[in-house]
Amino acid sequence: MPRLALRLAVTPAVHGLEHVTESDGPFIFVANHPSALDEALVRDALRGVTTRLVSVAVEPRAGIRGLVDHAFSLRSASRLGTLLKSGTSVLLFAEKNRTDDGSLAPLDLGAAALGIRTGVPLVPVSLLGTFRALPPWRTTVEPGRPRVSVLFSRPIRAGSGDELSTVTDELAQAISTGLAEESRGWYGALRSQADGAAPAGSDGQPEAGWRRMWKATATPTGPDRRRVWQ
Template sequence: MAAPSRQAVRLLVNPVVRGREYLTELPGPFIFVANHPSELDAPLVSQVLQGVVRRVVSVSAAPETGLRAAAVKSLGLRTTRTLTSMLAHGGSLLLFAENYRADDGTLTEFNLGAARLGIQTGVQIVPVTLVGTYRALPPWRRLPETSRPKVSVIFGRPIQAAPGSEPSAVNDQIVKAITLGLAEAEAGWYGALRAEAEGTFAAVAGSSAGSSTGDVGDSARWQRIWKATAPDKSTRRTVWVK
């Protein structure tokens, strides 16, 4: 299924954006790294960045069909050299760095490519947490639910990777920031802060995102799908607001 256009996303969902002020404090370009639960993700992030970032091209590490795969093929964005050149000319990248996409919207293992690119180029890496996009448009639907569901786009603090940094360490920072946003969606503002302090927020986020590590039975997987697509009436506070 082709992803909705950036213009269509504005009519299909009700986005709540947090942390965008981080981007106004820096000149750019940026390497945005996001989780990838839905076909809404790329046009949604592009839409909320309109007027803030000059140009954004999305690239997915996972092989797939649709908008991102077509963009990768047509623009020739398969090599680090091309990506580096684009950043050098002021363009920003939106990278979906998960090695594969889970069919229940869960967070999967991240490719080290985004971390390596940030180290090599010195471009700021911005973690992006997407919450509610899987609920709004799971893979078996052609259009989101008609009520313009609320979705959240949470920009974390930019990460400056120093030359010579270990890619796995930078990648851990990216995943931690995205996981914190997912933990907040499950446990709320105070719960996310407490879980982070106790070192348990990954487990809290896993109950929201649905940890995809290890073998699980079909029953457990469908329970996660059911929970992830249930209507969300939460109005909790956020840890990301200054």
């Protein structure tokens, strides 16, 4: 999506960009992927920060983009390593599958493996509000320029002695903390990170899928809350 069209469609906010600008790249950005808006939002957020960025989804993309990925072997770990070595950052949508309510699905181990292999910092990215603005079953963005957010967490530096599962868990926890802030507030997000808690309803029990979907597509009210990364 072109930048102007994106800005006319949604009201984006970017947080935590200092975690990227305070050190030189390249970076491996690892994000959740609930909507077709996600890639354009991250690219727009990183505009002026990194001039070279390649995006790859664990799920093969259909159509022209899928053919391009295949032709240039962008899903190849060795190819990605070469790109990183040349100074090109990589945006990985690392979820193994898509959920029907926009919640975070389990992450593929490939992102952690790439970080361990190359030593390039892994930057967790949480995308909030994009599922509500443009869920998979819609072709147009919700009217009214809905608010969406891109949250960059502190980079995770993985080395040869790190376990794939441990690094993957760190990535998932960082992304989940950013996502929890939208529903629980900044303090609740910190508590959920400390407790390792899964998303739950007001009674402390895991929420039903229909309720999670309803919340994910509900229009937010009130001013923006204090952000956990500030």
